[in-house]
Amino acid sequence: MAKPYYEFFCPVKVIAGHAALEHIPFELSTLGAKRPMIITDKGVRSNQLLAPIEAAFESTETVIGYIFDDVPPDSSLETVRKAAQLYRDNQCDAIIAVGGGSVIDTSKATNILVSEGGDDLLKYSGAHNLPKPLKPFFVIPTTSGTGSEVTMVAVVSDPEKNVKMAFASNYLMPHAAILDPRMTQTLPPHLTAMTAMDAMTHAIEAYTCMAANPISDAYATAAIKKISNSLFGVLDNTSDAHGRLELAQASTMAGIAFSNSMVGLVHSLGHALGAVAHLPHGLCMNLFLPYVLEYNKEVNGDKIAELLLPLAGPDIYAQTPANLRAEKAISTLLAMRDRLYSLTKLPRTLSETGKVTEAQLDEVAEKALNDGSIIYNPKEASLEDLKTILKKAW
Numbered sequence: 001m002a003k004p005y006y007e008f009f010c011p012v013k014v015i016a017g018h019a020a021l022e023h024i025p026f027e028l029s030t031l032g033a034k035r036p037m038i039i040t041d042k043g044v045r046s047n048q049l050l051a052p053i054e055a056a057f058e059s060t061e062t063v064i065g066y067i068f069d070d071v072p073p074d075s076s077l078e079t080v081r082k083a084a085q086l087y088r089d090n091q092c093d094a095i096i097a098v099g100g101g102s103v104i105d106t107s108k109a110t111n112i113l114v115s116e117g118g119d120d121l122l123k124y125s126g127a128h129n130l131p132k133p134l135k136p137f138f139v140i141p142t143t144s145g146t147g148s149e150v151t152m153v154a155v156v157s158d159p160e161k162n163v164k165m166a167f168a169s170n171y172l173m174p175h176a177a178i179l180d181p182r183m184t185q186t187l188p189p190h191l192t193a194m195t196a197m198d199a200m201t202h203a204i205e206a207y208t209c210m211a212a213n214p215i216s217d218a219y220a221t222a223a224i225k226k227i228s229n230s231l232f233g234v235l236d237n238t239s240d241a242h243g244r245l246e247l248a249q250a251s252t253m254a255g256i257a258f259s260n261s262m263v264g265l266v267h268s269l270g271h272a273l274g275a276v277a278h279l280p281h282g283l284c285m286n287l288f289l290p291y292v293l294e295y296n297k298e299v300n301g302d303k304i305a306e307l308l309l310p311l312a313g314p315d316i317y318a319q320t321p322a323n324l325r326a327e328k329a330i331s332t333l334l335a336m337r338d339r340l341y342s343l344t345k346l347p348r349t350l351s352e353t354g355k356v357t358e359a360q361l362d363e364v365a366e367k368a369l370n371d372g373s374i375i376y377n378p379k380e381a382s383l384e385d386l387k388t389i390l391k392k393a394w
Helices: 021-030 042-046 051-057 077-089 101-116 189-208 214-236 241-261 265-277 281-306 308-312 314-319 322-344 358-369 372-376 383-392
Strands: 013-016 036-039 066-068 094-099 137-141 153-158 163-168 176-179
Touching (some): 013 021, 021 051, 021 176, 036 077, 036 101, 066 077, 077 153, 101 153, 101 163, 137 241, 176 241, 189 265, 189 322, 214 308, 265 281, 265 372, 265 383, 281 308, 281 322, 281 383, 308 314, 308 322, 314 322, 358 383
Parallel strands (some): 013 176, 036 094, 094 137, 137 176
Antiparallel strands (some): 153 163
């Protein structure tokens, strides 16, 4: 599909490297902030991940105003209101999110309340309902998967109504993303694998779906190459600082790619499965990726074929006849998942999760059909098509 034009937007400053954390106080001061609040969770704090961040502030005039470490795995409206109140009570003037997806979403939503005033988040939900820029906001990811540090989306649960509320606005984008390998050093192998496959899926869908553009393609292919080259090295040696930095950069690049070119059917199925069976997002991505590529292959086999180069390297790409490259790219991903399963037990099929019943598959298919991401999938899918993919993934 030839597009009449495309847009590419990423205003987030990326500060990356083995001493990236030390730059935070200076970066805050350039935005006029002197008392940041750190938002994190108990796991990050108990793993001592805040220590190098706190050390970075020791000899500076900037002080950490408050550390809020009460973010649950699935953030809620109540958590956001509590964080906002503590921000105000402690006269903070900026937010630093230190954590994974839930912490980053909580921080984005908290920033809405402390910038706009009041405690009614609901009136800002949906797309582009924020009237003006928010307070200075930095993100330090402790996983290499979501890419939330460069996206304009946040999702927060409303447990009373049992719904997830989405927020989307350019103003939700952080002022800076800080990528430092010290922050993912303690990530256990199964989480390292799961989050890497989350980033891999972001990059592959950004590249192969309908809203791809030349700039997002550059970010997507670079991310795929970094994950392919570094993931198994990091699983062999979890404290490999260079590999950890490569995975962190890949996650951010994949985030930049998909927030400019959207995602497709892997995400529709993944969102649906997550809602029905409460499985982690990265696990769902790993489950469906090869089966969806197989389904899409007849309409975008040429794009899938191009993935073989960043996935498998120049030698295998050159040795594979052009008409077999799409098939080879998919089999490379299948082999990668087999290796991850043997190393970390990351499930490859629905039955391997032990959490899904065949009776739930119809509900997953129905939810996936109504998921927004399906619009960008290169090949249209009916309810029956989705059920067929789910059977293959069983």
